[in-house]
Amino acid sequence: MRCDYACGSHETLSRRSFLGGTAAGALSMLGFNGMIQADSAKKLASQQKQVVVFWLSGGVSQLETWDPKPGTETGGPFLSIPTSAPGVQISELLPYTAQQMHHLALVRGINTKENNHGKGAYIMQTGRKQQPGFAYPYLGSTFSHHLAPPNSPLPGYISVGAGGSSAESTFLGPRHAPLVLADGRAPNNLDRHDALSEERDLLRRTLRSKISQRFEQKRKTAHTEVYNESFDQAAALMSRSDIFDFSKFSDKDLERYGKHDFGRHCLMARQLIEKGVTFVKVGHTNYDTHSENFNFHIEQLGEFDRPFATFISDLYDRGLLEHTLIICMCEFGRTPRINSRIGRDHWGTAWSIALGGAGIKGGAVSGKTNETGTKVIDREVNGGHLFHTYYQAVGLDSKEEFYPNGQPIAKADPKTEPIKEILA
Known part of the structure; x- marks a missing residue:
């Protein structure tokens, strides 16, 4: 029996063309991520409310x-x-x-x-x-x-x-x-595993994205949108894990804000605003x-x-x-x-x-x-x-x-x- 909802020549994609497209996408993503610098966030913060x-x-x-x-x-x-x-x-x-x-x-x-x-x-x-x-x-x-x-x-x-x-x-x-x-x-698991290179990580993400896009062509629902958006948000956040690096506050800052939870939270808020949140x-x-x-x-x-x-x-x-x-x-x-x-x-x-x-x-x-x-x-x-x-x-x-x-x-x-x- 033909499986109309999952099979068919119109959905055929060769492994070579798929991986070729995936690799190109990964390289473009790598270039994009490399362009995101702290200065960009600072510039954004100066322009955005x-x-x-x-x-x-x-x-x-x-x-x-x-x-x-x-x-x-x-x-x-x-x-x-x-x-x-x-x-x-x-x-x-x-x-x-x-x-x-x-x-x-x-x-x-x-x-x-x-x-x-x-x-x-x-x-x-x-x-x-x-x-x-x-x-x-x-x-x-x-x-x-x-x-x-x-x-x-x-x-x-x-x-x-x-x-x-x-x-x-x-x-x-x-x-x-x-x-x-x-x-x-900071949220858990923001850093990429040591055994996974940045290039291979991006390749995997692009592969997942391409499979997801193909899946959505006939089965797009609110649930798939939420799933994909959540995944993309998490991946993007990993590229800016620096916003959660609260380890470099000076002793002077810690003293000024207070070494209690609320003081630390206010200091975190200052950093998040500085980074452009x-x-x-x-x-x-x-x-x-x-x-x-x-x-x-x-x-x-x-x-x-x-x-x-x-x-x-x-x-x-x-x-x-x-x-x-x-x-x-x-x-x-x-x-x-x-x-x-x-x-x-x-x-x-x-x-x-x-x-x-x-x-x-x-x-x-x-x-x-x-x-x-x-x-x-x-x-x-x-x-x-x-x-x-x-x-x-x-x-x-x-x-x-x-x-x-x-x-x-x-x-x-x-x-x-x-x-x-x-x-x-």
Whole structure:
């Protein structure tokens, strides 16, 4: 019996012609890989917009960071301090960040109306509330899609100590899902085996690619596309394993950033931005302070403050800050009311984030809460406003649409608008 789906003269290919084509392809790939140098990544970084998100999971307290209320019944024990931005004060727990506030803007009028961790995180990373039957792409995947050069061997979205899931890219596809460095270390198996030469490795890859292309001629499915794209991404990443070489940080840098995980992760993020990665997410965890809120923030912000401020300063000194958008956010804030366990609970009603760098007016403040921080009294915004602002800051039209499956989907909530007063 003839096997119509796998056999036939129209699919015949001589071994000589196949291997000849494969060898030529391998040589061309070798030449291409040889052209990829660190200088190219540096040039790319100078031209492309990049984004870094500092994700403070659990919900950092706005009253102990960006919107302190000293001397009030809800303010807690900490004072506010002046910053490098005239007229702007933040918590005394952030003395190093205070010196960088001329690079940062504050949004103090956020009201997402959401006190659930998962739902709040979804709003802050997609700009929308969850909807049955449809999932919006996360911020990292979105910016990977819009900003990453299409033929770059670098991942468009890398998460350092901040978790992540392949589901974040939704209809944008696996190319824009996060590469997760769970412990802040390089992925395994990036280096070619010693017994395999570069030429032979390229020959094998080209052979696999050619077989795959022939297979797809009659059996192309979403699964084969995902498989091939994932393989190609991994192969391309091996050509740029240098972006994960974190062994050469100087003792001075390690001292400046701190010899703890978060400091190391911030230093890694700096290197990834220097190498040209489009979107980097850095995590700092466990801000869910239902008890011992004040002692916890002393300890946790003591770890966060200096490396965060040093990261901003280093990007500025290297000429990278003007094209790198920095966002420091979480899923919600903390209640102004102090509970019986000396803690603060979940609070999506009136809270703050900080952002700076590309397209942002340093020292600007949008929004205002009342004296006790229980409600927004000026310029209330939500996740939609924030997403419009992020898009505009990196030079993208926030009113343009996606077309998954041919259906128009607004990039940012059309019922909202950018926070223009913090845009440069």
